[in-house]
Amino acid sequence: MKIIKLTIVALCMVVGASTLSAQDNKKDNKEADVTFKTNIECHNCEQKIMKNIPFDKGVKDVKVTLDKKEVKITYRTDKTDKEKLKKSIEKLGYTAEEIDPTQTTAALSGASCCSSKTADAAKSCEGEAKACCAKK
């Protein structure tokens, strides 16, 4: 019985240690995200992105949001950079403008929602946009 307990304790320690080292690895993996606004229009465009960008050097993950026309790329900063990723998208025939991470899509739509509408019309804004309009 004692041996079983010891084995369990030992196993727990091994699992714990490997979880810790996995976290350490992630810190070392200089990973970063970048989101590009593109002019993709349909699922063919989405597929074209997904058949190419994920295989670019240093790219870890790609997410396409078709309705927002956004391409989010997780990449290794020691293997590639935003400029290269931008060029990769452009090479496929699309535009790629980096979205400032401090400005969320909601904040952006809020700003444009306020600026383009009269106070009355701004009441039709939704969610964050509405909050933004209310501050005016």
Ligand SMILES: [Cu+2]
């Ligand atoms: Cu298309």
